[in-house]
Amino acid sequence: RSLADGESSSPVTSLPPADNGTTSHPNGTLQQFPQIIIIGVRKGGTRALIEMLSLHSTVVAAQNEVHFFDWESHFQKGLSWYLSQMPYTFPEQLTVEKTPAYFTSSKVPKRMFQMNPNIKLLLILRDPTERVLSDYTQVFYNRLQKHKRYQPIESVLVKDGEINLGYKALNRSLYYTHMQNWLQYFPKESIHVVDGDRLIKDPLPEMKKVERFLKLEPQINASNFYFNKTKGFYCLRDHGRERCLHDSKGRAHPHVAPAILQKLYQFFHQPNKKFFELVGRTFNWN
Numbered sequence: 001r002s003l004a005d006g007e008s009s010s011p012v013t014s015l016p017p018a019d020n021g022t023t024s025h026p027n028g029t030l031q032q033f034p035q036i037i038i039i040g041v042r043k044g045g046t047r048a049l050i051e052m053l054s055l056h057s058t059v060v061a062a063q064n065e066v067h068f069f070d071w072e073s074h075f076q077k078g079l080s081w082y083l084s085q086m087p088y089t090f091p092e093q094l095t096v097e098k099t100p101a102y103f104t105s106s107k108v109p110k111r112m113f114q115m116n117p118n119i120k121l122l123l124i125l126r127d128p129t130e131r132v133l134s135d136y137t138q139v140f141y142n143r144l145q146k147h148k149r150y151q152p153i154e155s156v157l158v159k160d161g162e163i164n165l166g167y168k169a170l171n172r173s174l175y176y177t178h179m180q181n182w183l184q185y186f187p188k189e190s191i192h193v194v195d196g197d198r199l200i201k202d203p204l205p206e207m208k209k210v211e212r213f214l215k216l217e218p219q220i221n222a223s224n225f226y227f228n229k230t231k232g233f234y235c236l237r238d239h240g241r242e243r244c245l246h247d248s249k250g251r252a253h254p255h256v257a258p259a260i261l262q263k264l265y266q267f268f269h270q271p272n273k274k275f276f277e278l279v280g281r282t283f284n285w286n
Ligand SMILES: Nc1ncnc2c1ncn2[C@@H]1O[C@H](COP(=O)(O)OS(=O)(=O)O)[C@@H](OP(=O)(O)O)[C@H]1O
Pocket: 004, 005, 006, 041, 042, 043, 044, 045, 046, 047, 048, 100, 133, 134, 135, 137, 138, 199, 200, 233, 234, 235, 245, 248, 249, 250, 251, 252
């Protein structure tokens, strides 16, 4: 199966054996179960979040989306397989993985709780309408790459003049339905919601909140970010090394007729309200 992120599925490459026959890892020798998981949402900014969190010296991130709790073929391999997917760390470090599909997969909360009821969860959300357009754009490019046919956005969004409830991307943006599943297992205090719209516009304040939630020593600072005009997004500066996210992050979204956009905003109005009540916090969504 292809990865939602459109990223390489190759595992983290291990280093060749050192002269003494042992395998040397500059990042420590310990593989740990993640103490932190970024559970979603798809297209919420999960890659940006994990990269920004990795700026912190205490945090080490799994390179690829692991899809352990949501893919049966992976889950059946058991926890030892899950552990084998984790990066090498020093004992005092924390491990984080991100799989955006976890948030909307109903089996995942129970499975994760059974592994570790005290795990810290990060959920990055974005305006639900914007997320739908981003989701469409991702699928559009995937199909384009495979020379497959694609439908224009308006024909997937609307059916017989009404919002097409059968369009899967809409369901993924009904945040309260998925959040309810998580809150059956985890207390609100275990799930920190990152404002994905704010993370795009001004990443530092959002990352400071993440540091506080994870009880990390404050390390991430203004010099870690710079705005790249060409990309139109913030990029990262880590020990003087500058880098932006992959070109597949921050793509232009298709134009949608204002009347249809308005219908979408309206469609999400009630579900958004329910989400705000559920988490006891509001967001600046349309
Ligand atoms: N700094 C920075 N640089 C580039 N992109 C950024 C950044 N911060 C957040 N984002 C937004 O992240 C969106 C992709 O989200 P995900 O990484 O969660 O996508 S995925 O589900 O893993 O495919 C991606 O969505 P699109 O704009 O639709 O491409 C970006 O808007």
